[in-house]
Amino acid sequence: xxxxxxxxxxxxxxxxxxxxxxxxxxxxxxxxxxxxxxxxxxxxxxxxxxxxxxxxxxxxxxxxxxxxxxxxxxxxxxxxxxxxxxxxxxxxxxxxxxxxxxxxxxxxxxxxxxxxxxxxxxxxxxxxxxxxxxxxxxxxxxxxxxxxxxxxxxxxxxxxxxxxxxxxxxxxxxxxxxxxxxx
Amino acid sequence: xxxxxxxxxxxxxxxxxxxxxxxxxxxxxxxxxxxxxxxxxxxxxxxxxxxxxxxxxxxxxxxxxxxxxxxxxxxxxxxxxxxxxxxxxxxxxxxxxxxxxxxxxxxxxxxxxxxxxxxxxxxxxxxxxxxxxxxxxxxxxxxxxxxxxxxxxxxxxxxxxxxxxxxxxxxxxxxxxxxxxxxxxxxxxxxxxxxxxxxxxxxxxxxxxxxxxxxxxxxxxxxxxxxxxxxxxxxxxxxxxxxxxxxxxxxxxxxxxxxxxxxxxxxxxxxxxxxxxxxxxxxxxxxxxxxxxxxxxxxxxxxxxxxxxxxxxxxxxxxxxxxxxxxxxxxxxxxxxxxxxxxxxxxxxxxxxxxxxxxxxxxxxxxxxxxxxxxxxxxxxxxxxxxxxxxxxxxxxxxxxxxxxxxxxxxxxxxxxxxxxxxxxxxxxxxxxxxxxxxxxxxxxxxxxxxxxxxxxxxxxxxxxxxxxxxxxxxxxxxxxxxxxxxxxxxxxxxxxxxxxxxxxxxxxxxxxxxxxxxxxxxxxxxxxxxxxxx
Numbered sequence: 001x002x003x004x005x006x007x008x009x010x011x012x013x014x015x016x017x018x019x020x021x022x023x024x025x026x027x028x029x030x031x032x033x034x035x036x037x038x039x040x041x042x043x044x045x046x047x048x049x050x051x052x053x054x055x056x057x058x059x060x061x062x063x064x065x066x067x068x069x070x071x072x073x074x075x076x077x078x079x080x081x082x083x084x085x086x087x088x089x090x091x092x093x094x095x096x097x098x099x100x101x102x103x104x105x106x107x108x109x110x111x112x113x114x115x116x117x118x119x120x121x122x123x124x125x126x127x128x129x130x131x132x133x134x135x136x137x138x139x140x141x142x143x144x145x146x147x148x149x150x151x152x153x154x155x156x157x158x159x160x161x162x163x164x165x166x167x168x169x170x171x172x173x174x175x176x177x178x179x180x181x182x183x
Numbered sequence: 184x185x186x187x188x189x190x191x192x193x194x195x196x197x198x199x200x201x202x203x204x205x206x207x208x209x210x211x212x213x214x215x216x217x218x219x220x221x222x223x224x225x226x227x228x229x230x231x232x233x234x235x236x237x238x239x240x241x242x243x244x245x246x247x248x249x250x251x252x253x254x255x256x257x258x259x260x261x262x263x264x265x266x267x268x269x270x271x272x273x274x275x276x277x278x279x280x281x282x283x284x285x286x287x288x289x290x291x292x293x294x295x296x297x298x299x300x301x302x303x304x305x306x307x308x309x310x311x312x313x314x315x316x317x318x319x320x321x322x323x324x325x326x327x328x329x330x331x332x333x334x335x336x337x338x339x340x341x342x343x344x345x346x347x348x349x350x351x352x353x354x355x356x357x358x359x360x361x362x363x364x365x366x367x368x369x370x371x372x373x374x375x376x377x378x379x380x381x382x383x384x385x386x387x388x389x390x391x392x393x394x395x396x397x398x399x400x401x402x403x404x405x406x407x408x409x410x411x412x413x414x415x416x417x418x419x420x421x422x423x424x425x426x427x428x429x430x431x432x433x434x435x436x437x438x439x440x441x442x443x444x445x446x447x448x449x450x451x452x453x454x455x456x457x458x459x460x461x462x463x464x465x466x467x468x469x470x471x472x473x474x475x476x477x478x479x480x481x482x483x484x485x486x487x488x489x490x491x492x493x494x495x496x497x498x499x500x501x502x503x504x505x506x507x508x509x510x511x512x513x514x515x516x517x518x519x520x521x522x523x524x525x526x527x528x529x530x531x532x533x534x535x536x537x538x539x540x541x542x543x544x545x546x547x548x549x550x551x552x553x554x555x556x557x558x559x560x561x562x563x564x565x566x567x568x569x570x571x572x573x574x575x576x577x578x579x580x581x582x583x584x585x586x587x588x589x590x591x592x593x594x595x596x597x598x599x600x601x602x603x604x605x606x607x608x609x610x611x612x613x614x615x616x617x618x619x620x621x622x623x624x625x626x627x628x629x630x631x632x633x634x635x636x637x638x639x640x641x642x643x644x645x646x647x648x649x650x651x652x653x654x655x656x657x658x659x660x661x662x663x664x665x666x667x668x669x670x671x672x673x674x675x676x677x678x679x680x681x682x683x684x685x686x687x688x689x690x691x692x693x694x695x696x697x698x699x700x701x702x703x704x705x706x707x708x709x710x711x712x713x714x715x716x717x718x
Contacts (some may be wrong), residue, residue, distance in 0.1 A: 016699055042636065042639075044638075045639060046638055082642075082643050084642050127684075136684075141386060146683050151639065179485060
């Protein structure tokens with residue numbers, strides 16, 4: 001009964017995401033099946049990078065071991081510092097720039113996956129809350145478990161989503177995966 | 184009688200020969216008497232000439248100038264009209280008698296003065312005053328005093344400097360001192376003449392004074408001699424910095440600064456001394472009237488959840504109809520007949536937030552008001568007009584305030600507390616008991632990262648803000664009203680929904696469920712300004 005009222009409650013009030021953000025998707029990042037990301041684009045053109053619900057990391061039975069923002073010897077996303085209104089100093093990212101490395105355990109096996117930027121823009125911040133509480137990524141991947149916030153260039157605010165799928169297009173891609181392959 | 188002295192004679196002779204008008208000559212003689220400038224130019228010229236020729240009589244006793252004496256005697260004795268006199272070479276300035284001969288022979292010929300470029304000649308008479316008065320009357324301002332503001336071309340400073348060096352040389356030879364600061368400025372002489380003339384034309388007890396809220400600007404240009412200043416840029420390049428906004432780098436201030444720096448020798452090498460004679464007079468530009476801004480203040484309520492505070496435009500297109508400031512400004516601009524306004528308030532609320540209670544303090548600067556004084560009754564009527572014009576807003580305590588008042592209102596924005604009521608939705612079903620603990624929370628400190636919804640135009644930072652008290656009122660299993668009293672600058676919406684966990688602590692954490700804010704109202708803005716006006 002509680003579940004029902006909860007579901008009703010969800011339907012009744014559109015979430016913050018639905019009110020202010022548009023969902024865009026990028027599937028099979030770097031050719032890896034199902035490594036899908038969801039970009040939440042705010043009406044003010046800011047983008048929040050999250051893992052889509054289909055991402056392997058978020059599936060049942062996973063526990064997060066650690067999250068690391070050190071993506072290479074010389075670069076840690078934690079060192080990103082922006083200053084002022086124009087956000088000077090933020091690392092400029094391209095579509096496939098790695099944001100963090102996620103180490104997770106599945107059936108006693110240790111796996112490593114990376115989260116990617118998916119869009120071009122200036123990195124404003126990475127989510128430090130998931131460093132302290134990695135399970136936040138599993139519990140609330142679309143909100144408190146976000147990966148990073150990126151600000152696209154003003155001139156590119158509209159074009160930055162050209163390579164991304166809308167929610168409907170994403171659902172079609174996902175449904176095609178579930179279908180058995182034609183023989 | 185002009186207050187001229189013996190020591191002024193060499194100055195007068197040099198300047199006459201150089202081509203200065205009578206009034207400029209008075210200026211260089213440091214004549215500090217406004218009435219001397221107000222008399223007709225021709226009268227002044229004649230008096231100066233008589234004064235000089237008085238000197239020529241004295242020279243009769245000097246044997247060294249015997250030759251010129253003869254000429255002078257014949258000139259003085261004859262009764263012939265001046266125009267029939269022999270025209271002597273005006274290019275010889277060292278001979279005083281030659282100078283006298285020049286003026287005798289060219290009395291009516293209008294030559295543009297080399298120092299004032301005609302400003303103290305044809306351009307400051309009744310004709311000008313009438314033009315100014317007509318423009319002022321046509322623009323229909325309400326005023327009982329005005330100040331004349333004069334804008335002269337920068338090259339006048341250069342010419343003035345040149346004339347001064349011209350007489351300084353001569354004066355020093357005769358062992359006299361002439362301080363540049365004692366020379367009367369062109370602007371001052373112009374005002375001495377024009378102020379009373381303009382006042383007369385306007386009539387009706389208007390005082391033309393040195394300080395007033397109503398400024399009538401008279402501007403002169405002289406394109407012919409604009410290049411007079413250019414040599415200064417080569418000699419003192421650091422005085423002339425090219426700015427993006429100004430059209431010409433040769434502003435009056437920059438020219439004055441350069442003239443202070445440049446040595447006499449350098450100046451004389453680059454610029455003729457005395458200055459070259461111009462072919463034309465200055466050109467008067469349109470008279471500009473400007474009234475000092477009037478400030479009004481009040482408090483506003485916003486009853487609509489789809490009204491922005493300021494016009495909402497994206498790419499020049501209006502996204503939402505009207506705005507708080509436009510609804511208030513329209514009747515106010517009409518009442519004060521102002522050209523424009525600047526609206527500011529003690530904080531702001533979002534489009535979808537109502538402002539209830541006593542309302543939010545605001546102030547408006549009204550630019551160039553043609554009407555600047557309204558009685559208390561008229562202000563009340565204006566307030567009524569605003570309130571009748573729309574049911575989306577309401578204004579109270581509308582009053583005229585000083586410019587300093589704007590500062591008081593902004594202090595409220597940072598320092599004072601605000602009270603709100605939010606309608607909260609919870610994912611998890613709740614009971615009354617589940618939210619009662621909220622009433623006991625006092626002075627809760629939040630760490631708020633810049634909310635994502637404003638992060639595109641604000642710096643990324645963490646702000647500590649305090650929620651002083653809260654009160655929860657149960658509605659149903661998924662809703663309750665939350666009343667809050669908070670420090671100024673607290674983001675309420677983000678406290679309720681957590682903003683992706685970037686505001687901590689937040690209501691989701693406190694209630695251990697997802698929460699969202701459905702409605703927000705501002706109940707009070709705790710600033711005790713502007714003073715309340717009883718209804």
